[in-house]
Amino acid sequence: MLYDDIGKHPMLEQLVARFYQLVYADPILRPIFPDDRQRVEQAQVIFLTHLTGGPR
Numbered sequence: 929m930l931y932d933d934i935g936k937h938p939m940l941e942q943l944v945a946r947f948y949q950l951v952y953a954d955p956i957l958r959p960i961f962p963d964d965r966q967r968v969e970q971a972q973v974i975f976l977t978h979l980t981g982g983p984r
Contacts, residue, residue, distance in 0.1 A: 931982035937973070944972045
């Protein structure tokens, strides 16, 4: 299962955090994302968890 292969929840959190760190630092991308970065990251981790076959 991909979820297990990539390192489960901790790795997804790290990947998402790094991605959004770059997004929110970018002057072009930043305006199209909501101010609540934590909520955005949590939603993305949940989405990727389900997409990769992790727990529901």
